[in-house]
Amino acid sequence: MSLDTVPVGPVPTEPAVAEPAGPAQPFDDAELTGIRADFALLSREVAGRPVRYLDSAATAQRPRSVLDAERGYLEHANAAVHRGAHTLAEEATDAFEEARAGVAAFVGRDPDELVWTRNATEGLNLIALALSDPLAGTDPGTGRYTLRPGDEVVVTEMEHHANLVPWQRACARTGATLRWIPLTDDGRLDLAAAADIIGPRTKVLAVTHASNVLGTVNPVTELLARATAVGALTVLDACQSVPHLPVDFAALGADLAVFSGHKMLGPTGIGGLAGRREVLAELPPVITGGSMVERVTMTETTFREPPQRFEAGTPPVSQAVALHAAVRYLGSLGMDRVAAHDQVLTTRLLEGVREIPGVRVLGPQTAESRIGAVSVVVDGVHPHDVGQVLDASGIEVRVGHHCAQPLHRRYGATASTRASLYVYSTAAEVDAFCEALAGVRGYFGRG
Amino acid sequence: MSALEQLYQQVILDHARERHGHGLRDPGDGRSADSHQMNPLCGDEVTLRVALDESGDAPVVRDLSWAGDGCSISQAAISVLHDLVVDQPVPQAREVVEAYRGMIRARGSVEPDEEVLGDAAAFSGVGRHANRVKCAMLGWTAFEDALNRLGVTAGPEEEAR
Numbered sequence: 074m075s076l077d078t079v080p081v082g083p084v085p086t087e088p089a090v091a092e093p094a095g096p097a098q099p100f101d102d103a104e105l106t107g108i109r110a111d112f113a114l115l116s117r118e119v120a121g122r123p124v125r126y127l128d129s130a131a132t133a134q135r136p137r138s139v140l141d142a143e144r145g146y147l148e149h150a151n152a153a154v155h156r157g158a159h160t161l162a163e164e165a166t167d168a169f170e171e172a173r174a175g176v177a178a179f180v181g182r183d184p185d186e187l188v189w190t191r192n193a194t195e196g197l198n199l200i201a202l203a204l205s206d207p208l209a210g211t212d213p214g215t216g217r218y219t220l221r222p223g224d225e226v227v228v229t230e231m232e233h234h235a236n237l238v239p240w241q242r243a244c245a246r247t248g249a250t251l252r253w254i255p256l257t258d259d260g261r262l263d264l265a266a267a268a269d270i271i272g273p274r275t276k277v278l279a280v281t282h283a284s285n286v287l288g289t290v291n292p293v294t295e296l297l298a299r300a301t302a303v304g305a306l307t308v309l310d311a312c313q314s315v316p317h318l319p320v321d322f323a324a325l326g327a328d329l330a331v332f333s334g335h336k337m338l339g340p341t342g343i344g345g346l347a348g349r350r351e352v353l354a355e356l357p358p359v360i361t362g363g364s365m366v367e368r369v370t371m372t373e374t375t376f377r378e379p380p381q382r383f384e385a386g387t388p389p390v391s392q393a394v395a396l397h398a399a400v401r402y403l404g405s406l407g408m409d410r411v412a413a414h415d416q417v418l419t420t421r422l423l424e425g426v427r428e429i430p431g432v433r434v435l436g437p438q439t440a441e442s443r444i445g446a447v448s449v450v451v452d453g454v455h456p457h458d459v460g461q462v463l464d465a466s467g468i469e470v471r472v473g474h475h476c477a478q479p480l481h482r483r484y485g486a487t488a489s490t491r492a493s494l495y496v497y498s499t500a501a502e503v504d505a506f507c508e509a510l511a512g513v514r515g516y517f518g519r520g
Numbered sequence: 521m522s523a524l525e526q527l528y529q530q531v532i533l534d535h536a537r538e539r540h541g542h543g544l545r546d547p548g549d550g551r552s553a554d555s556h557q558m559n560p561l562c563g564d565e566v567t568l569r570v571a572l573d574e575s576g577d578a579p580v581v582r583d584l585s586w587a588g589d590g591c592s593i594s595q596a597a598i599s600v601l602h603d604l605v606v607d608q609p610v611p612q613a614r615e616v617v618e619a620y621r622g623m624i625r626a627r628g629s630v631e632p633d634e635e636v637l638g639d640a641a642a643f644s645g646v647g648r649h650a651n652r653v654k655c656a657m658l659g660w661t662a663f664e665d666a667l668n669r670l671g672v673t674a675g676p677e678e679e680a681r
Contacts, residue, residue, distance in 0.1 A: 120523065455591035457562055457655060458528075465524040474563040481563065487589070488562040516528075517592060518537065 097409035099417045100496075108406070109497050111136035122467030125502040130285055130313060130446040130493030131471050132335045135399070139338055142398035143391045154390055155364065169390050172397035173380075179400040180311070180332065180347050181321030188346040188353070188380040189388050193312045194235040196331030196346035197279075199383060200308055201239035203356040204277065205246040212376060215357040218306050222248030224276035227300070229254040229262055229291075230483055231284045234476040236310040240279060249276065256483055260287040260436030267296060275305040282314035282325075286477045286491065287436030288419070288446040290314065297326040306352065312336055316495070317415050317444045319408040328352045338403060338496075339396035343389045353379035360385040403496075411496055418494045418503055419445040425507030431514050435484050445494030448475070449510070450486045453519035459490040462516055466509045468502075526645040527652075528592065531600075535639065536592035541602030545585040547571040552583075555665035559654050564590035566598065568662035572670060578609040579672050584663065591655050593646060598659030600639045605663065610672045616640070617664055623647065624656055 100108065109115050112134045117124050126134060146168055152161035154169045170184065177187035190196040203209065203218075210216030220226065226240050230253050244251045254267045271278060278300035283290045297307040309327035314320050316337035322330045329348040335341040358365060358376050362385040367375040376382050403411060419440040426432055431452035437443045451459050460472035471491045474481050481487055492506050514520035544567065552571040558564070566588035573582040584602050589595075605613040620640050623632045628648040632641035646656040 455562075455564075455589075455594075457591035457593070457652065461527065461649075461652075462524065465522065473561050478563055487564060517533065 097407065097413040099414040100406075100410065105414075105497070105499060109499075111138065111402075112497050113137065115497060119467040119469065120465050125466075125468045125505050127492040127494065127498070127502060127506055128469050128471050129316075129495035129498070130336065130491065132341070133316065133338050133495055134497065135338055135340070135395075136402050138402055139340070139395050139398045143340065143395035146391050146394040151391070154388065165390060168394050169388070172393040175397045176345060176393075176400050177347065179404065180315060180330070180345070181323045181325075182347045183350070185378075185380060186347055186350050186353065188348070188383040189393060190331070190344045190346050190383075191342055191389070192335075192344040193310065193331040193333040194344075196344055197235050197308070197310065198239045199346060199359050200279075200329055200331075200356075201243040202359045204306075205243035205249075206357050206359070209357040212357050215355050217355045218276070218352070220244070220247035220249040220276055223274065224249040225252050225272075225274040226250070226277045226279065227252050227254065227270055227275050227305075228279050229281065230256045231260075231262070231287060231289065231477065231480050232279075232281055233285055233310065233312070234478070236279055236281060236308075237479070240277075250274075254280075256480070259438065260284070260289050260484075262289075262291055262296075264292070264295075268299070271296070271299050271303060271305070273303055275300060275303050277306045277308060279308035279310070281310040281312075282320070282330075283311075283317065283444050283446075284436065284477075284480075285313050285446060286448045286475045286480055286489065288443045288448075289436055290318070290442045290444060292442075293327070294325055301326055301328075313444060313446065316403075318412050322347050323349075334392065334396040334399065337396075337399055339399035340389075340392040343392035343396050346383065348379075350379065353383075356383075358382050358385075362386050364388075406496060414496060414498075415445045415494060416440050418498055418500065419443060419447065421500055422447050422492060422494070422503045422506070425503060426510065429507065429511045431520065432510060435481075435486070435489055445498070446491060447493070448489040448491040450484075450489050451510070451513055454513055454517050456488045456490040458517060459510070459513050462513050463490075463506070463509050466505065468506055468509050470506070527649065529642040529645075531639050531642045532592060532596040535596035535599035538599060539595055540599040541585050541606070542587070542595075542599070543585060544569055544587045545583060547583065550574060550582060551670055553666045553669040555662040555669065557658050557662040557665065559590070559594070559658050561651065561654060562591070564588065564594060564655075564658065566590065566594070566659050566662055568598070568659055568666060570663060570666040570670065572610070572672065578611060579670075580607065580609050581605045581613050582607075586659065586662070590658065593643075593652055593655040594658045597640075597643060597656045598662075600643075601659055601663055604638055604640060610667060614664075614667065617660055620660055621657070624653055 114134050150164040152165040154166045174184040177184050204220050209219040255263045300307050307328045309330035311330045311332045315332040334343040365385045433450045435448045456472035474488045554569045556567045568586040571583040573580040619636045624647045632644045634641045
């Protein structure tokens with residue numbers, strides 16, 4: 074039984090966007106107006122102006138169909154999943170597992186290859202903990218990927234702290250060595266250095282698909298293939314790529330990959346760890362307790378197969394249902410068209426910012442292999458002050474180090490101001506951002 | 521006055537440019553202590569040095585100097601702190617810190633006591649912006665920490681902090 078046939082409230086309404094032939098086209102004005110009408114929040118005001126929400130890389134707004142799906146589930150089918158013999162428990166379990174199948178398909182995996190997590194951070198920690206667990210190997214079939222002294226874990230200098238700190242800890246626990254691929258001045262990975270760093274000692278390559286600060290889309294197919302060729306496990310932080318690009322983890326060769334629901338029109342409190350089933354099967358459990366066990370005695374326990382092995386305790390059911398609605402929404406827009414829209418606006422944003430004296434873009438200066446997260450450093454004005462002035466025009470951007478302190482240090486900054494785009498972003502919003510940004514230095518007497 | 525003007529009052533913008541006490545100085549003779557504080561939201565750091573004159577009955581803040589970069593709120597707040605506490609006996613300086621903290625915590629709901637706070641009263645609007653409270657407190661926290669390191673009369677408020 075699918076969610077469509079279970080009476081779980083209003084059927085999600087999806088935007089009517091036609092699929093044109095040929096290369097993907099960005100949304101036209103009428104389509105964009107229709108999309109924006111699905112997001113109630115976008116009609117509010119901030120500081121007496123229509124809100125211009127340019128912080129979707131931090132968290133995206135949610136369309137009505139996502140909100141309706143969660144509410145519909147809760148009003149019609151809410152129950153504990155995977156237990157109970159009553160009607161509601163069955164409907165809830167169906168909706169939950171339908172969501173797993175739908176979201177897994179969205180990222181190129183089978184249903185049993187998707188583990189629900191709380192967020193991408195938890196997914197990455199789960200992997201790092203599993204690989205540094207001294208008990209790995211005591212559970213049958215696990216332990217092949219366990220880190221040991223002499224092993225190397227390779228990350229990059231552009232990682233979000235969530236894909237850095239867990240590896241620092243895992244290396245400290247195991248005696249493995251942490252290495253990182255440096256960056257070029259224009260915000261790309263130094264691939265020549267990467268070729269030297271990824272070698273026979275590499276046990277894990279953990280790399281971001283798209284940088285949350287620089288917007289850089291990394292050539293992960295090549296990088297992961299190189300790591301696979303030397304026998305390393307590949308881990309992809311796909312938090313910023315899954316919302317913006319068509320992503321197929323199997324095609325990319327990512328053994329394990331994580332993403333986050335709330336950055337892709339879904340709710341907070343849910344994310345995914347998607348992995349090859351052979352790899353998941355060789356990882357030991359991390360969080361233990363109910364729902365993830367087979368046989369328990371007072372002294373011993375055997376564990377279930379993935380994905381349940383990694384889902385101890387009551388899972389985020391209504392959030393999974395809502396995330397399912399989110400990928401349906403994105404699927405109906407067409408991820409190739411989402412990416413095309415992103416490209417058009419990113420180009421406009423980069424060109425607009427380039428005109429402003431005293432403003433420096435961190436990362437690639439063109440939209441090529443780049444998503445619409447554009448971070449800038451304003452000469453002489455701190456990002457907190459930049460963000461405050463923009464807010465006075467109703468423009469909502471992220472300021473700070475964006476959980477990437479080493480990256481900022483690499484480019485001689487402590488923090489930056491980031492504008493980030495999504496399916497509902499408009500050229501007018503980009504222009505408003507550029508116009509307000511152009512006035513910031515003058516406000517603080519620097520222009 | 522717009523919300524922006526309420527936050528960035530002229531006195532704040534002026535202090536942010538002038539940054540009184542900026543640049544760590546040789547503390548000279550007598551006891552001194554440094555405190556290093558960080559704002560985890562933006563990564564801003566400040567190192568603040570307090571030097572005492574302990575020749576009289578009560579210790580006096582002989583000098584306050586500091587290093588670090590940050591937003592205009594954090595920079596202005598340290599500059600104002602410098603002007604308010606240098607040459608003041610430590611007990612009075614601590615009273616100013618308490619009044620300042622109380623004002624920030626009041627989230628704009630209480631008229632600041634300009635007698636005690638002087639230019640620092642301009643920061644009363646900062647408390648309304650939850651994400652900026654840390655900016656306003658960064659250097660003041662460093663000052664208090666430096667006094668504590670010197671062991672000079674941690675008042676009863678310290679316990680509750």
